[in-house]
Amino acid sequence: MTAPTISSLRVNGATLHYEVRGRGPLVLLIPGGTGGAASFDGMAEDLAADGYTVVGYDPRGMSRSTLDDPDAEQHVAEHADDALRILDLLSPDEPALVFGASSGAIVALHLLTAHPERIARVVTHEPPVVEVLPDAAEHRALVARVQDTFRTQGLMPAMAVFAAGLNKDGDTKDGDTAEPEARPGLPPRAAARAEQTMADLPYFVGRIVPGFMSYAPDIRRLEGLSDRLVIAGGQDSRGELPYRSAAFLAERLGTELQHFPGGHVGLTTHPAEFGELLRKAFRS
Structure with missing residues (x-):
């Protein structure tokens, strides 16, 4: 694997x-x-070999991207502005191709609506925009339960509540909603990544979940930009909450939901196949 060029960028508050x-x-x-930039290791090199400049990053507060105020509330618009700053730095004169996964897909949706002139095409994989769903009130209650459990019982009970609310059968078995925990016998790179995932979970549960799952996309604006937008779901995650949100959003916009291999984290479980379909989506 070819080592990427690593850099840092100063943005507002991070x-x-x-x-x-x-x-x-x-x-x-x-x-x-x-996830951070490392979550794309399995497909970033293939994309680069196919003639692209490929940029991955750690969102503010995650892994190697540090916050000035670790307790700051997190907002989709600010995360989208971070992405814009990267685009302006590395592609100041040309619109870019953008892929977002899960909460990153929410960021990509906001980036498209706020700065369409900077975007050539966006592919979003299972954005959990639960506010578009008819039963959105139930999912607001889920987020509130997760936060209450986190405050009163701690991280892992809160994650169990969250996973049960995301999964179609209401339990946590065979969940495909997060990176795996560190386990004995993992290769060193995978073990380090799993360890970082666990270290980032409190920030994810306490800051990202409430800040992002309350986000309501601008449907009317997206309708006018739907020719630049691909909404995707996992072949194996039908019925789960992020898939439902993606499917409903695609229906509202009158576009076809594209299916990618695997479930909610298919880009890490099926990187080669996922990357191949992503390249096709960028070209369509």
């Missing part, structure tokens, strides 16, 4: 870690959940 591979039109990869 310092972002980002990684660049290849040469060509810019592809910005926006990770979701507790």
Whole structure:
């Protein structure tokens, strides 16, 4: 694997870690959940080899991207402004291709609506925009339960409540909503990534979940930009909450939901197949 060029960018209230591979039109990869630039390692090099400049980064507060105020509330618009700053730095004169996964897909949606002139095409994989759903009130209550459990019982009970609310069968078995925990026998790189995931979980649960799952996309604005937007769901996550949100949003916009391999984290479980479909989506 070719090592990326690693840099940092100072933004409002944070310092972002980002990684660049290849040469060509810019592809910005926006990770979701507790993922960072490392979550794209399995497909970023193939994208770069296909003639793109590929940029992944750690969202503010995650992994190597530090916050000036670790207790600051997190807002989708501010995260989208971070992504814009990267675009302006690395592709100031040309619109970019953007991929966002999960909470990163919410960021990508906001980036498209706020700065469409900077975007050539956006692919969003299972954005959990629960506010578009008819039963949105139930999911607001879920977020409130997660936050209450986090405050009163701690991280892992809160994650159990969250996973049960996301999964179609209401339990936590075979969940595909987060990166795996660190386990004995993992290769060193995977073990380090799993360890970082666990370290980022409190921030994700306490800051990202409430800040992002309350976000309501601008449907009317997205309707006018739908020719630049691909909404995708996982082949194996039908019925789960992020899939439902993506499918309902696609229906509202009158577009076809595209299916990518795997479930909610298919980009890490099926990186080659996922990357191949992503390249096709960028070209369509």
